Amino acid sequence: MISNQIIRISPDRKVGAFFYPQIRWETNAADPYTPHSFIEQKSLFLFPDMLVSQPMSQKVLLSSKEIHIILHRLACQLLENHLDFKDTVLIGLQPRGTFLANRLAKLLKEEYKVKDIKLGLLDITFFRDDFRRGEKPLEASSTSIDFLVEGKKVVLIDDVLYTGRSIRAALTAIQSFGRPEEIELLTLIDRRFSRHLPIQPNYRGRQVDAINEEKVKVLWKENEGKDVVYLVNR
Amino acid sequence: MPALSVRHLLGIKYLNEKDIELIFETADQFKEVINRSIKKVPSLRDITIANIFFENSTRTKLSFELAEKRLSADVLNFSASQSSVKKGETLIDTVNNILSMKVDMVVMRHPNPGAGIFLSKHVNASIINAGDGAHEHPTQALLDSYSIREKLGEVGGKKVIIVGDILHSRVALSNIFALKLQGAQVKVCGPKTLIPKYIESLGVEVEPDLRRGLEWCDVANMLRVQNERMEMSYFPTTREYTQQFGINRELLDSLDKEIVIMHPGPINRGVEITSDVADSSQSIILHQVENGVAIRMAVIYLLASQLKT
Incomplete structure (x- = not known):
């Protein structure tokens, strides 16, 4: 197979592998003289355009180690502002913000010895503003908040801040559980320049200048087997 | 989704x-x-x-x-x-x-x-x-199955008996469709005059004896006799109906297991179900x-x- 790297010679100039065929000559017991991916190679030579439309080139934005460091920094920043977390609640947004929220809560408890962390998971599906605007119904996840947020300091936690619409929905949804004293926002990735609403995070892991055709994919050890953040080129 | x-x-x-x-x-x-x-x-x-x-x-x-x-x-x-x-x-x-x-x-x-x-x-x-x-009455059947799922974990494989006026009941027909679709076993029980003639073609069995039916089932769904839809007499007296197809505490206590009691409402207390059963912990009527x-x-x-x- 042709690896994705050779498609891009320089970041802004796409050149087909037509000019740079990279063939792995791994031997095969049955047919030792043919490269494994000979068929694909041949079709690429015949139709070099295939490469330009080849989807999904992805690049690592944050490695497992960087995520580890960032999580510790975010935990410290939360500590700095909330100290004992007496009147603070962490709210992870379903579905993808819950991993980050769980991770931070665990870190604060185990590494920073905060005794009592109140953590809730909030689903915002029924508060979204794109109901009936897509092809499929919006899929709801479960909400589990077994405390009132009345008079509390709420920290909303999500993995990627993009248009800001999810956070807008979360700001409305959280009111079903009382009137918080204040609400803050923590996100691992902040995609600036793509906001539809005037919403900014109070705590951010990493700021990314991704264009709209690109997608930020956050994977978690608990769910996908490894901690990594990719920038995927669609 | x-x-x-x-x-x-x-x-x-x-x-x-x-x-x-x-x-x-x-x-x-x-x-x-x-x-x-x-x-x-x-x-x-x-x-x-x-x-x-x-x-x-x-x-x-x-x-x-x-x-x-x-x-x-x-x-x-x-x-x-x-x-x-x-x-x-x-x-x-x-x-x-x-x-x-x-x-x-x-x-x-x-x-x-x-x-x-x-x-x-x-x-x-x-x-x-x-x-x-x-x-x-599709939403009633859905909420009945949902209540069974909530109480017993799942609907598939469960045994459900529907007791009472099957002939005039939209709840019975929708329930039969819903329960069969989810893989439950269904029996119906009631006076012969109130059981539709070709009910077996829906894949349900007719159980003429309430006691045997209750011993078989996990869930009993009790239906009301719909007098307002009856232009003629289907059984001799209400008292006789109650004796044969009404559910009461003694009957439930004599079974060797605890079954779940459901009722789509409105209840005619003392006819198809006695008050002590309707208000007992076995009944999930208000959960429904x-x-x-x-x-x-x-x-x-x-x-x-x-x-x-």
């Missing part, structure tokens, strides 16, 4: 297992919502729903209205008894007049079987059948009512998501 395979909810007959699973999963989330201190979500704020009831109802009407309001829909209520239907207006005219006021969805109860299906072919709105004569709101929210939400803006 998958969508429902239908645009209207006219009967369980038109649904598949995936639809039921989707409705239940959505209802789980709404059940959490209606147990919050603020029980309302803004999903349907640009949807208008008309509740058109050509037949009396308390539970179903209140339940639908509450479900609609909890979803922030605008609600129009219409009862045939206070309307121009009495002046000779046809069903299509009535509904089209309501729809011209820009209504997106119609919840209808009607004494004639098939009224919802007829309407769905003639008007441009999503129709939810809230009971059509002795035909179907609570789940009714969540199920109806799920159905309305899923149908409304198919309406284009």
Whole structure:
């Protein structure tokens, strides 16, 4: 197979592998003289355009180690502002913000010895503003908040801040559980320049200048087997 | 996320297992919502729903209205008894007049079987059948199965007996379709005169003896005798009916297991079920009512998501 790297010679100039065929000559017991991916190679030579439309080139934005460091920094920043977390609640947004929220809560408890962390998971599906605007119904996840947020300091936690619409929905949804004293926002990735609403995070892991055709994919050890953040080129 | 395979909810007959699973999963989330201190979500704020009831109802009407309001829909209520239907207006005219006021969805109860299906072919709105004569009552069957799922973990493989007036009951027919679709075993029990002639063709067994039926089942769904639909006498006396097909404490205590008791309401206490059974911990009658709101929210939400803006 042709690896994705050779498609891009320089970041802004796409050149087909037509000019740079990279063939792995791994031997095969049955047919030792043919490269494994000979068929694909041949079709690429015949139709070099295939490469330009080849989807999904992805690049690592944050490695497992960087995520580890960032999580510790975010935990410290939360500590700095909330100290004992007496009147603070962490709210992870379903579905993808819950991993980050769980991770931070665990870190604060185990590494920073905060005794009592109140953590809730909030689903915002029924508060979204794109109901009936897509092809499929919006899929709801479960909400589990077994405390009132009345008079509390709420920290909303999500993995990627993009248009800001999810956070807008979360700001409305959280009111079903009382009137918080204040609400803050923590996100691992902040995609600036793509906001539809005037919403900014109070705590951010990493700021990314991704264009709209690109997608930020956050994977978690608990769910996908490894901690990594990719920038995927669609 | 998958969508429902239908645009209207006219009967369980038109649904598949995936639809039921989707409705239940959505209802789980709404059940959490209606147990919050603020029980309302803004999903349907640009949807208008008309509740058109050509037949009396308390539970179903209140339940639908509450479900609609909890979803922030605008609600129009219409009862045939206070309307121009009495002046000779046809069903299509009535509904089209309501729809011209820009209504997106119609919840209808009607004494004639098939009224919802007829309407769905003639008007441009999503129709939810809230009971059509002795035909179907899909949301009741969904909430019954949902309550069984909640109490016993799942519906598949469970044994359910439906006791009482099967002949006039839309609840029985919808329940049979829903339970069979989810892989439950179903028996019906009641006076021979109140069991439809070809009921076996739906894949259910007839059990003439209540006691044997209760020993067999995990769940007993007790139905009311619908005197208002009986133009002739189907059994000698109410007292005799109660002795043969009524459920009471002694009967339940004499079984070697604890079964779940359900009733779609309204209850005729002392006829099909005694008060001590209806109010016991074995009965999930009030859970059914609570789940009714969540199920109806799920159905309305899923149908409304198919309406284009």
